[in-house]
Amino acid sequence: MANNITITVTAQQHDYNSPWQKRDITKHTLSGCVIEGDLVLTAAYPLTDAVLLEVSKPGGTKKYRADVVVKDYHCGLALLRVSDREFFRGIAPSRIRTASGIAGKKGVIRKWDSLGAAREYTTETIISSMRTYKPNYAVLMHQLSTNMSEGGDGDPVFIDGELAGITTGFDNETKMVYVISSETVLRMLGDIKDGRYDGMPFFWVDYLEINSDVNLREMLGLTERETGVYVNRICGKSSGFRILKEGDVIIEINGRTIDDDGMFTSDHYGRLNFYGLLYLNTSVGDTVSMTVVRDKKQLKLKFNLRPVDDESFLIPELCYDSRPAFAIIGGLVFQELTRGYLETWGKNWSKSADNRMLYIYMTRNMDTSTDKTRMVILNRVLPAACNYGYHGKNNLILEDINGHVINNIQEIEKIISQLKDPFIRFNFVGGESIVLGREEAIKATDNIRKTYNIPD
Amino acid sequence: MNKKAILAILIALTCGSIANIGLRAGQPDPHRSVVKIVTTSIRPDYSNPWKMLAPTASSGSGAIIKGNLILTNAHVVSDATYIQVQKENDPDQYQASLAFISHECDLALIRVGDQKFFEGTGHLEFGGMPALRSTVATFGYPAGGESISITEGIVSRIETGTYSHSGKQSLLMIQTDAALNPGNSGGPAVQDGLIIGVAFQVQAGSDNIGYLIPVPVIDHFFRDISDGLIDGIPSLGIFTQPLQSRHYREYLGMDGRDTGVMVSHVVPGGSADGYITEGDVITAIEGATVANDGTIATGIGRLFFMTAVDFKQMGDRVGIEIFRKGKKEKLSVPLRPFPERVKWYNEYETMPEYYIFGGIIFQPLSREYLKTWEKWWINADRAMLYHYAHHISDRIRPERREFVIINRVLPDSANTYVSDVRDMIVSEVNGIRITCMKDVPKAFMSPRGKFHVISIDGTNVRLLLRVDEMEEANLRLQQAYDIPSMQRIYSREGER
Numbered sequence: 046m047a048n049n050i051t052i053t054v055t056a057q058q059h060d061y062n063s064p065w066q067k068r069d070i071t072k073h074t075l076s077g078c079v080i081e082g083d084l085v086l087t088a089a090y091p092l093t094d095a096v097l098l099e100v101s102k103p104g105g106t107k108k109y110r111a112d113v114v115v116k117d118y119h120c121g122l123a124l125l126r127v128s129d130r131e132f133f134r135g136i137a138p139s140r141i142r143t144a145s146g147i148a149g150k151k152g153v154i155r156k157w158d159s160l161g162a163a164r165e166y167t168t169e170t171i172i173s174s175m176r177t178y179k180p181n182y183a184v185l186m187h188q189l190s191t192n193m194s195e196g197g198d199g200d201p202v203f204i205d206g207e208l209a210g211i212t213t214g215f216d217n218e219t220k221m222v223y224v225i226s227s228e229t230v231l232r233m234l235g236d237i238k239d240g241r242y243d244g245m246p247f248f249w250v251d252y253l254e255i256n257s258d259v260n261l262r263e264m265l266g267l268t269e270r271e272t273g274v275y276v277n278r279i280c281g282k283s284s285g286f287r288i289l290k291e292g293d294v295i296i297e298i299n300g301r302t303i304d305d306d307g308m309f310t311s312d313h314y315g316r317l318n319f320y321g322l323l324y325l326n327t328s329v330g331d332t333v334s335m336t337v338v339r340d341k342k343q344l345k346l347k348f349n350l351r352p353v354d355d356e357s358f359l360i361p362e363l364c365y366d367s368r369p370a371f372a373i374i375g376g377l378v379f380q381e382l383t384r385g386y387l388e389t390w391g392k393n394w395s396k397s398a399d400n401r402m403l404y405i406y407m408t409r410n411m412d413t414s415t416d417k418t419r420m421v422i423l424n425r426v427l428p429a430a431c432n433y434g435y436h437g438k439n440n441l442i443l444e445d446i447n448g449h450v451i452n453n454i455q456e457i458e459k460i461i462s463q464l465k466d467p468f469i470r471f472n473f474v475g476g477e478s479i480v481l482g483r484e485e486a487i488k489a490t491d492n493i494r495k496t497y498n499i500p501d
Numbered sequence: 502m503n504k505k506a507i508l509a510i511l512i513a514l515t516c517g518s519i520a521n522i523g524l525r526a527g528q529p530d531p532h533r534s535v536v537k538i539v540t541t542s543i544r545p546d547y548s549n550p551w552k553m554l555a556p557t558a559s560s561g562s563g564a565i566i567k568g569n570l571i572l573t574n575a576h577v578v579s580d581a582t583y584i585q586v587q588k589e590n591d592p593d594q595y596q597a598s599l600a601f602i603s604h605e606c607d608l609a610l611i612r613v614g615d616q617k618f619f620e621g622t623g624h625l626e627f628g629g630m631p632a633l634r635s636t637v638a639t640f641g642y643p644a645g646g647e648s649i650s651i652t653e654g655i656v657s658r659i660e661t662g663t664y665s666h667s668g669k670q671s672l673l674m675i676q677t678d679a680a681l682n683p684g685n686s687g688g689p690a691v692q693d694g695l696i697i698g699v700a701f702q703v704q705a706g707s708d709n710i711g712y713l714i715p716v717p718v719i720d721h722f723f724r725d726i727s728d729g730l731i732d733g734i735p736s737l738g739i740f741t742q743p744l745q746s747r748h749y750r751e752y753l754g755m756d757g758r759d760t761g762v763m764v765s766h767v768v769p770g771g772s773a774d775g776y777i778t779e780g781d782v783i784t785a786i787e788g789a790t791v792a793n794d795g796t797i798a799t800g801i802g803r804l805f806f807m808t809a810v811d812f813k814q815m816g817d818r819v820g821i822e823i824f825r826k827g828k829k830e831k832l833s834v835p836l837r838p839f840p841e842r843v844k845w846y847n848e849y850e851t852m853p854e855y856y857i858f859g860g861i862i863f864q865p866l867s868r869e870y871l872k873t874w875e876k877w878w879i880n881a882d883r884a885m886l887y888h889y890a891h892h893i894s895d896r897i898r899p900e901r902r903e904f905v906i907i908n909r910v911l912p913d914s915a916n917t918y919v920s921d922v923r924d925m926i927v928s929e930v931n932g933i934r935i936t937c938m939k940d941v942p943k944a945f946m947s948p949r950g951k952f953h954v955i956s957i958d959g960t961n962v963r964l965l966l967r968v969d970e971m972e973e974a975n976l977r978l979q980q981a982y983d984i985p986s987m988q989r990i991y992s993r994e995g996e997r
Contacts, residue, residue: 251960253962256918258918258965259918260918260952260965260966260967261918261965263951263952264952264963264965275962277960277961277962278960278961291961292961393879396879396880397879400883400886400887400890400891401887401890401891401895403883403887404883404884404886404887407883407884408884408959431748432746433745433746433747434743434744434745434746434747434749434793435746467751468748468751468752470752474895475891475894475895476740476765476766476779476894477742477765478742478765479746479749480746480748480749480752481746481748482748482751485748
């Protein structure tokens with residue numbers, strides 16, 4: 046029996062515009078593959094906001110409930126388990142291809158179409174590269190040309206009978222598909238072996254390729270043989286923060302030299318971006334040796350790779366699976382500025398969303414904090430008597446309440462509960478402000494919830 | 502016609518008061534006072550600021566007024582290289598020239614050199630504000646034919662609205678359902694033989710919504726130019742917030758009967774700077790009480806209180822009553838020009854400032870620069886859009902008198918490593934903070950070491966140019982790209 050299967054996902058996204066409710070219930074299918082340990086391997090992003098996951102045996106129609114073991118948006122992979130052992134009976138799990146040359150190799154994609162027929166498509170590997178998942182995790186992916194006609198998520202790709210990766214993005218016009226490498230899968234499996242998933246280690250610097258810029262080379266005092274990348278900014282939660290410094294030129298990592306275009310020569314995959322030295326086959330706790338040129342002298346640095354909590358970003362990028370935080374005071378709906386909120390402007394959000402918010406998102410996307418600091422925003426005002434005069438106000442960034450700076454949603458209710466003043470004054474970036482009568486606003490909240498059908 | 506004569510005539514015109522709508526005996530047939538205006542104009546290319554865009558032709562209408570002057574819209578004759586006028590039943594076109602133009606209120610006066618043009622014509626005089634629902638007729642030379650065209654409608658609404666030619670001002674306008682089409686611009690709207698408005702724009706995508714510039718705005722224009730100079734429409738230089746919420750009013754200590762709007766921002770260097778403070782409540786202006794929604798009662802309905810300032814001249818004082826710290830105070834605020842750090846509005850009759858060094862094109866951030874993007878309010882560079890829209894309210898870089906940007910880099914062998922740079926806001930050159938265009942050439946005169954170093958906002962990456970290559974590079978660039986002058990920077994008032 047084949048070991049590629051179909052997964053049915055029932056999902057319901059949270060509504061970032063009306064954060065107390067969810068959006069439409071949707072259903073879609075994607076492919077997956079059975080691997081050792083009675084696990085199903087598939088892509089993570091198609092499983093966002095999933096409420097129910099069901100798997101069908103190869104070519105079968107009976108659905109079995111599946112649960113998530115790991116869903117890691119950082120590497121785009123997910124592992125599912127199925128409690129009913131019957132599901133796995135008769136399926137031989139895939140062997141997973143270990144590191145080896147792949148350029149030019151032919152392979153097959155196996156999937157089930159919507160009518161339950163087995164489909165097999167051919168592939169040929171064009172090139173391998175490091176590609177990033179937000180907020181900045183680099184994953185080794187292979188680019189394949191294929192005669193596949195639809196799909197592109199979770200489809201297993203087999204080369205020489207072994208699982209070489211799963212698909213993550215398909216372009217029907219160019220007939221190209223991106224595949225998350227089996228190396229990434231092996232890293233994940235190695236990680237959960239001890240029963241605890243540490244996740245991918247995190248490294249993020251904004252850098253400039255030197256690219257034979259003779260002026261820059263001279264300015265930085267680089268010799269002929271020193272090639273690499275110039276560190277422009279370092280994310281505060283990145284591995285190596287405080288050890289690596291802005292202005293450093295990274296010329297070598299773990300004994301591999303980096304070229305002026307930021308690439309190194311890998312063992313099996315040709316030239317890859319230097320992020321591969323930090324992300325390919327690495328685990329939390331690994332030590333990194335880095336040689337940099339700083340103040341015109343070479344310096345050897347050492348640091349450990351560590352993970353980062355997605356919650357520590359000032360403007361969270363990954364906004365899936367949980368309800369957006371919100372607080373309603375006197376009809377004023379407060380939320381946090383996140384990518385999910387910006388996406389409520391629709392497909393063209395990166396151009397059409399609120400100007401100020403887009404600028405902040407663009408310039409402060411590397412900002413992190415230890416205490417879950419967020420930009421708190423006023424989404425809109427639910428009109429009621431207590432907030433008359435402000436009914437049209439929306440998309441404002443909150444600075445303080447009665448002079449108390451607000452760092453996240455939880456602080457709003459905390460600060461307000463401590464106030465004794467008769468008024469609550471909300472000050473927003475740009476000079477706008479709202480004043481509510483404190484007692485009236487608090488009393489009105491229950492009524493407003495009922496009127497606008499907002500559950501407790 | 503000399504300036505003194507114009508002055509005398511205009512003073513006479515402005516004596517027609519706002520309330521005066523009367524029939525005049527022996528008034529000329531409006532046909533004989535309406536002309537067609539054909540303009541060739543040429544605009545600068547803000548993307549390649551040493552060049553002009555291709556000339557364009559357009560046509561509009563105008564009204565002959567006393568003194569053999571023709572009143573029309575600014576947008577009919579702006580950036581003109583050649584203006585011609587033609588009257589009904591006359592095959593000849595006569596050359597005209599610009600006398601005065603105000604882009605803010607979209608009005609212009611043109612004169613015709615050859616006085617023969619005026620034989621057989623008459624002039625129109627001005628009326629006052631027409632009543633709602635009264636009939637008006639518009640005269641002009643719109644699309645759809647060659648001879649004079651008249652349409653008729655009523656006054657539908659009188660309100661303030663944006664004058665889109667400059668996009669700057671929200672001024673009084675008359676809305677009419679008389680059909681207005683391209684070419685009508687500048688033509689008079691007439692009631693009882695008198696001009697009660699100048700047709701100038703329509704509401705896109707609507708039916709039967711056309712707009713006229715009313716006599717009070719025309720009157721302001723005439724008073725403004727009576728000294729021979731255009732000073733424009735003054736501004737208080739404040740942002741306000743309505744006080745419809747009684748909680749806010751109580752919070753501010755206002756008693757139950759007081760109404761007004763709260764000042765949320767005072768622009769440094771503006772008219773109100775030094776007189777009004779943030780937190781003040783404006784309760785009355787020029788004696789008219791300001792309601793909580795910001796409107797005042799006028800002879801023609803409720804209008805936003807800033808209308809009172811719109812009808813003042815630069816240098817006049819405006820009487821403002823404020824409520825501050827529990828007390829009312831009367832202020833007399835002198836009106837001065839708004840200190841613009843970013844040219845916020847459409848510009849005309851000016852050439853863009855720029856400075857090209859080593860191939861790098863430096864320009865000031867302006868709306869005209871942003872307009873070089875298609876659908877610019879969505880597609881233009883994000884940082885620039887943010888600076889444009891919020892530099893006042895968010896108090897961005899108060900030390901910068903303007904925001905100098907890098908447009909792009911003209912490729913040359915001396916700048917090959919920075920030639921992909923585009924659309925950046927400049928921070929420093931050679932360690933000198935750039936606060937205006939003039940700082941740029943000065944800074945390039947003092948490099949420290951072998952390289953000119955340019956820092957831009959938001960990144961540590963610096964742009965480098967070799968000092969010893971620049972002299973030749975600049976000459977090469979000028980020749981290769983056919984650039985007449987490598988710079989155009991204007992002096993500001995009070996500067997050397």
